[in-house]
Amino acid sequence: MKPIVLDWAATLMSYFLLGLIRILTGSQARWWGCPPKAEQRIYFANHQSHADLVMIWAALPKELRHSVRAVAARDYWTRTPFKHWLTSAVFNVIYVSRDRSAEEDPLEPLIEAMKAGDSLILFPEGTRGFADEPQAFKAGLYNLALKFPEVELVPAWINNVQRLMPKGEVVPVPVLCSVTFGAPMRVLPGEDRHEFLQRARAAVLALRDV
Amino acid sequence: MYQTLKNLSPSQQVGALFVIVFGLLLLAGLVLFLRSMREFEDQQMAQRHRDEVDNLTQLLKTSWLLIFVFWVAWLSGDAARLVLFGLGSFFALREFLTLSPTRHSDHRSLVLAFFGVLPFQYWLVGTEHFNLFTVFIPVYVFVALPVASALANDPVHFLERNAKLQWGIMVCIYGMSHVPALMLLDFPRYDKKNAFLMLFLVLVVQTCMVTQHLVARRLIQLGKPSAAPRISQSFTWRAWWAGMAAGSLLGALLAGITPFVPGQAFALSFIACATGSLGHLVMKALKRDRGVPIWRDQGKGVTGAGGMLDRIDALCFAAPVFFHSIRWHFGI
Numbered sequence: 245m246k247p248i249v250l251d252w253a254a255t256l257m258s259y260f261l262l263g264l265i266r267i268l269t270g271s272q273a274r275w276w277g278c279p280p281k282a283e284q285r286i287y288f289a290n291h292q293s294h295a296d297l298v299m300i301w302a303a304l305p306k307e308l309r310h311s312v313r314a315v316a317a318r319d320y321w322t323r324t325p326f327k328h329w330l331t332s333a334v335f336n337v338i339y340v341s342r343d344r345s346a347e348e349d350p351l352e353p354l355i356e357a358m359k360a361g362d363s364l365i366l367f368p369e370g371t372r373g374f375a376d377e378p379q380a381f382k383a384g385l386y387n388l389a390l391k392f393p394e395v396e397l398v399p400a401w402i403n404n405v406q407r408l409m410p411k412g413e414v415v416p417v418p419v420l421c422s423v424t425f426g427a428p429m430r431v432l433p434g435e436d437r438h439e440f441l442q443r444a445r446a447a448v449l450a451l452r453d454v
Numbered sequence: 455m456y457q458t459l460k461n462l463s464p465s466q467q468v469g470a471l472f473v474i475v476f477g478l479l480l481l482a483g484l485v486l487f488l489r490s491m492r493e494f495e496d497q498q499m500a501q502r503h504r505d506e507v508d509n510l511t512q513l514l515k516t517s518w519l520l521i522f523v524f525w526v527a528w529l530s531g532d533a534a535r536l537v538l539f540g541l542g543s544f545f546a547l548r549e550f551l552t553l554s555p556t557r558h559s560d561h562r563s564l565v566l567a568f569f570g571v572l573p574f575q576y577w578l579v580g581t582e583h584f585n586l587f588t589v590f591i592p593v594y595v596f597v598a599l600p601v602a603s604a605l606a607n608d609p610v611h612f613l614e615r616n617a618k619l620q621w622g623i624m625v626c627i628y629g630m631s632h633v634p635a636l637m638l639l640d641f642p643r644y645d646k647k648n649a650f651l652m653l654f655l656v657l658v659v660q661t662c663m664v665t666q667h668l669v670a671r672r673l674i675q676l677g678k679p680s681a682a683p684r685i686s687q688s689f690t691w692r693a694w695w696a697g698m699a700a701g702s703l704l705g706a707l708l709a710g711i712t713p714f715v716p717g718q719a720f721a722l723s724f725i726a727c728a729t730g731s732l733g734h735l736v737m738k739a740l741k742r743d744r745g746v747p748i749w750r751d752q753g754k755g756v757t758g759a760g761g762m763l764d765r766i767d768a769l770c771f772a773a774p775v776f777f778h779s780i781r782w783h784f785g786i
Contacts (some may be wrong), residue, residue, distance in 0.1 A: 270548075410558045417564040419543065420552040 254333040261334070265295070265302045269408060269421035273303035276454055277427030278398060280305050284363050285396045285428070286387055287312070289349070289373055290378040290448055291367035292406035295416065299334065299402055303423040310336070313357060314365040317342045322336040338364070340384075351384055358392055372411050378448060381441040389431045390439070396428035399444065401451035464647045465714030471653065471711065479518055482639045486510055491752050497691025509671070513664055516765045520656055528649045532580065532637070539634045540576045544568065546763045546770070547626035552610055553744045554618040559608035563599050563619060571595050579635045587635065588778070591628045596620065624739075626763070632777040638775075641713040649709040654719075655726055658705045659743050659772045662727035663734065666697025694731060701727035718783070725779050726772040739765070 265271050273280075289300060299313050304312055318339035321331045331337045336355050349355075354364060366388075368381035389397055404421040426447055433441050462470065480668035490507045494500035523542070527535045546567065556564065571591065600616050636655065637648045674680075680689050682773040705723025709716040780786075 268548075308708060404552065406558075410561060413561050415565045415569070417561060418551075418568055420549040421550060 257334045268418045271302040274424045285404050286364045287398045288366040289400040291369050293409045295409045312363040328425040329370050339356035386437045399447040426451045536576045543627045549763045552624040559606035563602045566745045573630050625770050634771035644713040658701045658723045659730040661695040661704050662701030665700035666693050667698040669693040726776040729775040730768035730772030734768045737767040
């Protein structure tokens, strides 16, 4: 009985969050560089607010939402039962550990999900930023791209969300936001980690002005 | 015909009026559709014709939207009506503030504006607190919001940020809330037909705007210069007077559905049209300042609710002046 009730609650919660994000932001999706497609992809975007996850999720077509899974920090998102339930039951996220002390490879859960055929939403900055421009990207994106060379990497720019709910605030403010998806990219032959991450960051940033 | 209409009950009269207006809109749509079928030999002519039809279609859509909203507002009860207009304010303010850069430190003031000031203003309308309703935003909110901003401890562009927020609240919440407030005016011997008054205001202002727009387009084609070309490509005083004449005359003709005699209806329509059309010009100036053609995120979005403020700005300016002129003239 209880699992069914929780399932229902998760469905209701997802509709509530989708409705809320539409009322607050208009949640415009602009597929500028590629159309939405049901193929395996890694979406990577700038990260300035918790609402980013909901924004990009709402921007995807309904059919894709089940197979596109976001990546979230385990220490933060499993801290309370509610956060844990929200991220696992509603968003079906993949948890990664941020502390390097762990024995296992931090990318292990992502690789498993990719092998199962899921697409990913990555925030390669690792944490929410304060500045106008995204911080330097972390290496995870590069490592994943090397492991799965056939998967498209789609940059995305989430616009205005830092105004919706800046880091440290709890009440969101209505403001029109949009998610712009850019042209898919891949790691070039012989490209090293640093170069690729710079290029990926530039690709995200370039979408700000299209 | 007139006698039969007069013998109907007030709500039947309002219903009949909506039927007539919807019929006219349908007719306009049909004419437009037929005109869009016309074919041209000349490519350039065809392009121009297409542009004009697109433009008119946009205008017709706006009219449909406005009239439809008012129809729903009339059908639903008082509370639902307030919620409807409250949502209108909400979306308009959302657009306004998207294009006005705010900083992190404005967050609390924005929360206050959206979730404090907006519902409270409409609650004041609903509970008929007329005196507080008219001064709440210009007096109390005017003081309260800068205090919230000052406490956020950020002096950068303080005056600009606060001025923008105050402006947005004044236009989108204060102006808009005066439309449903018309329902609450208590005229002697008018037995609560105030829905007519709302419809009267919308029809008159919208007619003025449409006429002004059409005449302005014609004048541009004839090569007449705009009176303020850096603000609006299309604003000319001749077009403005044409709009004023159309709106005010329609107002005088519609005097039968209002508690006014034709002279009063003419004067009040004139006032509403003047404030509405000039307010629209002011909003255009704000848009030019922000470098956008329409009130919509980045001006390039193709989907989503955008451009709301473009449609209702004239009404937001006209409603408070219309409302207060009536109260002042009739002493109610």
